Amino acid sequence: xxxxxxxxxxxxxxxxxxxxxxxxxxxxxxxxxxxxxxxxxxxxxxxxxxxxxxxxxxxxxxxxxxxx
Amino acid sequence: xxxxxxxxxxxxxxxxxxxxxxxxxxxxxxxxxxxxxxxxxxxxxxxxxxxxxxxxxxxxxxxxxxxxxxxxxxxxxxxxxxxxxxxxxxxxxxxxxxxxxxxxxxxxxxxxxxxxxxxxxxxxxxxxxxxxxxxxxxxxxxxxxxxxxxxxxxxxxxxxxxxxxxxxxxxxxxxxxxxxxxxxxxxxxxxxxxxxxxxxxxxxxxxxxxxxxxxx
Numbered sequence: 232x233x234x235x236x237x238x239x240x241x242x243x244x245x246x247x248x249x250x251x252x253x254x255x256x257x258x259x260x261x262x263x264x265x266x267x268x269x270x271x272x273x274x275x276x277x278x279x280x281x282x283x284x285x286x287x288x289x290x291x292x293x294x295x296x297x298x299x
Numbered sequence: 300x301x302x303x304x305x306x307x308x309x310x311x312x313x314x315x316x317x318x319x320x321x322x323x324x325x326x327x328x329x330x331x332x333x334x335x336x337x338x339x340x341x342x343x344x345x346x347x348x349x350x351x352x353x354x355x356x357x358x359x360x361x362x363x364x365x366x367x368x369x370x371x372x373x374x375x376x377x378x379x380x381x382x383x384x385x386x387x388x389x390x391x392x393x394x395x396x397x398x399x400x401x402x403x404x405x406x407x408x409x410x411x412x413x414x415x416x417x418x419x420x421x422x423x424x425x426x427x428x429x430x431x432x433x434x435x436x437x438x439x440x441x442x443x444x445x446x447x448x449x450x451x452x453x454x455x456x457x458x459x460x461x462x463x464x465x466x467x468x469x470x471x472x473x474x475x476x477x478x479x480x481x482x483x484x485x486x487x488x489x490x491x492x493x494x495x496x497x498x499x500x501x502x503x504x505x506x507x508x509x510x511x512x513x514x515x
Contacts, residue, residue, distance in 0.1 A: 253490040256443065257432045258497065259315045261401030261425040262367035262378070267432070284425060291503060292496035 236278070237286050245289045246272050260284065300394055302515050305330055305459075306338040306359040308345040310366050310376040314435055318428070319365040319399055321438040322448040326363065326455045333459055345375035347382075360394040360515050363455060368400030371407050382407065390415030395464060395513050399451055401425040404506040418464040418509035420454060425504075427497040429490075443494060446478045450498065458515055465511035475502035 252258075252268035259265040263281050266274070274282035307327065311320035320341070330337050338353050340346075345366065353359070364381060367374045372383035382391075384407055396411055397420040398404075404421035411419050434441035439448075453474045457467035479498050482491040 248492075251490075252493050255431055255433055256429055256490050256493060258427060258429050258493070259318070260427050261315070262369065262374075263425065265314050265430075288427065288496055288500045292492070292499055295495075295499050 235283055237283070241286065241290070242275060242278075244293075245275055245286050248289055249275065249285070258285075300358045300360050300392060301336070302360040302394075303334065304336040304338065304357050304359040305361040305363065305515075306350070306353055306357070306393075307340065307363045308350060308365055308375050308381060309339065309341040310345040310374075311342055312377050316366060317435070318430065318438045318441075318444055318448075322399075322452060323363065323365055324439075325448075325452055326459075329456060330459055335459065340375070343376050345381070346379055347375065350375070350381050354391060354393060358392055361455075361458060362391075362393050362396045364396065364398040364400060366398075366400055368398060368403040368407070370402045370405045371410075373398050373400045373403050373407060382411070384410045394418070394515065395420070395458065397421065397454055397458075399426060404504070404508065408506065408508045412509035416509065418507065418511065418513035420464060420468060420505070420507050422501065423504045423506050424500070427500055429494045429497050442488070443490075446482070446494060446498065447501065450474045450478060450501065461514060463512045463514040464507055464509070468505065468507045468511075471505065472502060475499075475505075 249268050249272050257265050257267050309320045309323050311317045327337050340349050372380050375381045394417045404423040408419040408421050428447035430444040431441050454467045454471045457470045475498050479495050482495045
């Protein structure tokens with residue numbers, strides 16, 4: 232996936248969603264490793280490739296709510 | 300090609316591959332019960348030399364690869380490459396390949412089908428799964444991760460029952476939907492919306508390439 236630049240509101244929305252992740256839950260993202268919510272939030276704030284993947288995943292989920 | 304033979308690669312060198320290692324144990328048990336000859340390349344045996352040798356000698360009709368991957372490659376133990384687009388290798392004599400790996404569906408899958416594999420099932424972006432960090436020593440007891448296990452294992456279950464690749468893909472897509480529906484219900488566990496997000500991602504980027512009528 233190419234690196235995109237996301238709007239600040241989108242980033243803040245994703246961070247707010249990630250903050251609600253239970254402390255005991257981790258997310259494994261293939262060869263990138265496995266992360267708790269604090270690590271995911273850091274990657275989102277950094278705007279790196281992993282962070283952007285997490286943002287895209289969250290946006291895909293939010294779009295699915297429109298159809299639901 | 301031996302339609303009663305399946306080959307599985309099962310590295311377990313990190314947390315992520317360890318989960319896949321345990322998930323595939325159920326497939327080994329199922330396949331053995333159904334009378335299939337299971338070629339189990341587990342842990343350090345999940346290397347290219349063994350994979351190619353087994354394919355040449357035993358000609359498995361189904362190859363199930365677990366491990367890390369990228370758009371043009373899939374890896375085994377310690378992330379050593381198993382199959383890669385730019386590797387000069389003779390055509391793989393197998394019917395169906397399913398990779399539970401990131402990204403392979405985008406380039407490697409097409410390459411494999413062009414080079415002799417009848418059908419490929421995989422993912423065109425990262426395969427993600429949520430898990431309970433308190434269950435890493437008992438992956439099969441992890442109710443969170445099991446939702447991803449069920450959505451993936453049903454592909455193998457379907458193929459082992461004689462369904463074709465298209466049917467196996469459909470059943471997996473339906474299983475993703477079933478898990479998502481449950482997680483949207485009032486009985487859903489804490490943090491379910493995060494699990495739903497990962498399930499939707501995997502479902503969206505799951506792909507089938509090649510002859511969709513292929514079967515064991």
